[in-house]
Amino acid sequence: MSSVPTPAAVPLWMVAELTYRCPLHCPFCSNPVDFAKIKSELSTAEWCRIFAEARALGAVQLGLTGGEPLSRPDLEELVAEAHRLGFYTNLITSGVGLNETRMRALKDAGLDHVQLSFQDSTRELNDFLSSTRTFNLKRRVATLIKDHGFPMVMNCVIHRLNIDHVDRIIDLALEIGAEYLELANTQFYGWADLNRSQLLPTREQLERSEAVVAGYRQRIGNRLRILYVISDLYETRPKRCMNGWGTTFMVIAPDGLVMPCHAARMLPGINLPSARDASLREIWLDSPAFNRFRGDQWMPEPCRSCPEKGKDLGGCRCQAFLLTGDVGATDPVCDKSPLHARVLEIVNGPRPPRPEIERPLVFRTPENSEQLLATMTES
Amino acid sequence: MADPTPWSRASYPRIARLYRFQWEAAQNAYVLLFPEGMVQLNVAAGEILRRCDGKRSAGEIIADLRAAFQSDAIDGDVEAFLRSATQDGWVEWRDAVSP
Numbered sequence: 001m002s003s004v005p006t007p008a009a010v011p012l013w014m015v016a017e018l019t020y021r022c023p024l025h026c027p028f029c030s031n032p033v034d035f036a037k038i039k040s041e042l043s044t045a046e047w048c049r050i051f052a053e054a055r056a057l058g059a060v061q062l063g064l065t066g067g068e069p070l071s072r073p074d075l076e077e078l079v080a081e082a083h084r085l086g087f088y089t090n091l092i093t094s095g096v097g098l099n100e101t102r103m104r105a106l107k108d109a110g111l112d113h114v115q116l117s118f119q120d121s122t123r124e125l126n127d128f129l130s131s132t133r134t135f136n137l138k139r140r141v142a143t144l145i146k147d148h149g150f151p152m153v154m155n156c157v158i159h160r161l162n163i164d165h166v167d168r169i170i171d172l173a174l175e176i177g178a179e180y181l182e183l184a185n186t187q188f189y190g191w192a193d194l195n196r197s198q199l200l201p202t203r204e205q206l207e208r209s210e211a212v213v214a215g216y217r218q219r220i221g222n223r224l225r226i227l228y229v230i231s232d233l234y235e236t237r238p239k240r241c242m243n244g245w246g247t248t249f250m251v252i253a254p255d256g257l258v259m260p261c262h263a264a265r266m267l268p269g270i271n272l273p274s275a276r277d278a279s280l281r282e283i284w285l286d287s288p289a290f291n292r293f294r295g296d297q298w299m300p301e302p303c304r305s306c307p308e309k310g311k312d313l314g315g316c317r318c319q320a321f322l323l324t325g326d327v328g329a330t331d332p333v334c335d336k337s338p339l340h341a342r343v344l345e346i347v348n349g350p351r352p353p354r355p356e357i358e359r360p361l362v363f364r365t366p367e368n369s370e371q372l373l374a375t376m377t378e379s
Numbered sequence: 380m381a382d383p384t385p386w387s388r389a390s391y392p393r394i395a396r397l398y399r400f401q402w403e404a405a406q407n408a409y410v411l412l413f414p415e416g417m418v419q420l421n422v423a424a425g426e427i428l429r430r431c432d433g434k435r436s437a438g439e440i441i442a443d444l445r446a447a448f449q450s451d452a453i454d455g456d457v458e459a460f461l462r463s464a465t466q467d468g469w470v471e472w473r474d475a476v477s478p
Contacts, residue, residue, distance in 0.1 A: 149396070
């Protein structure tokens with residue numbers, strides 16, 4: 001057996017959010033809404049130390065994301081060090097800033113894979129949602145990625161405004177030669193939570209899109225593997241979020257905060273440790289934040305005595321907090337939750353006919369972040 | 380399903396371009412890495428795949444495994460594993476030694 005001490009859990013997947021800087025302004029961004037307050041990014045040397053510590057803990061997959069990771073001029077250096085340490089390196093990018101020179105340098109540094117985001121299959125909606133003219137650029141970047149022989153995942157966040165284009169989005173993925181397509185229904189945290197009423201698809205839309213995806217899967221086989229991730233708001237059992245708190249994932253924020261998931265920064269009463277102050281080993285094994293929701297001792301009823309608690313582990317802590325105000329509550333997506341009615345209210349509630357016009361989307365910009373920060377400080 | 384490449388004992392298997400195969404000390408196992416995912420391999424799968432280097436034919440790999448495990452009864456298992464690994468896209472085939 002392995003000589004790694006308890007807990008047996010290994011942070012196999014580490015996500016490095018290298019920066020919150022981003023040329024795109026997508027209204028469903030998973031970055032915290034108050035990102036503008038974070039000014040001090042980890043240095044190259046700090047990241048390299050963190051990579052080495054994570055590798056020693058058994059981390060294998062490294063996701064390099066942001067913001068836009070290409071905003072970091074030292075990205076190539078970081079990839080080279082991660083590759084040297086034995087990580088499988090995934091660049092998760094909007095494509096903005098990825099030219100021939102940088103692509104070749106990343107290849108030379110040992111980059112394994114590129115995940116390229118599109119916001120839609122049409123130039124109009126792609127450019128509206130990102131508030132940039134980037135659709136044509138992304139098409140060119142896709143060619144560049146394939147020309148350099150990288151496996152490519154195309155990612156598209158799905159929501160009410162583009163879910164009816166799922167067929168054309170799959171066609172686009174086939175056209176650009178992606179090996180995988182991740183159709184990720186919006187998860188309602190951060191900016192997406194602010195824009196939930198405009199972005200949440202209707203049940204009919206969701207069902208139609210699932211049928212479209214099933215039809216394509218049957219037709220195209222293994223040529224393109226489609227990962228269709230749905231939001232669990234329409235379900236009666238919550239998702240097994242992050243495969244369990246502090247079991248598999250670790251996200252490092254640009255300022256060194258170490259989090260069990262992307263959204264954990266907003267949770268009250270969780271004192272998130274910083275990789276600037278402690279080693280990842282201490283943080284992963286011993287920090288109160290990472291131990292807070294491990295196992296089932298923390299669970300309230302109805303989870304504690306539920307025969308299904310081992311499947312969903314009580315659901316998502318961030319969703320529980322956003323919908324109930326209590327980070328330790330049963331995820332109200334579960335129809336056994338005493339607060340499940342709040343989810344039903346959201347999914348069955350009235351929707352404006354043209355949501356993006358009736359109530360404008362709040363785009364992810366530093367200005368909007370500053371403004372939200374001011375409002376949060378007041379209240 | 381995509382039609383897997385036909386192969387025989389004279390063909391040369393290697394890890395497919397989309398995958399990376401490596402030893403992971405923390406898990407005491409060989410793993411296959413691919414975009415945003417990982418398969419932890421059992422001992423048999425690891426021993427077979429580690430020989431799929433594009434330089435040895437399926438027949439040579441089977442002979443090598445027979446010697447390593449001192450067993451004549453493994454041919455069927457190895458071939459079955461190679462079939463399913465091909466179906467899963469883990470392994471690619473050449474009719475001759477790859478350059």
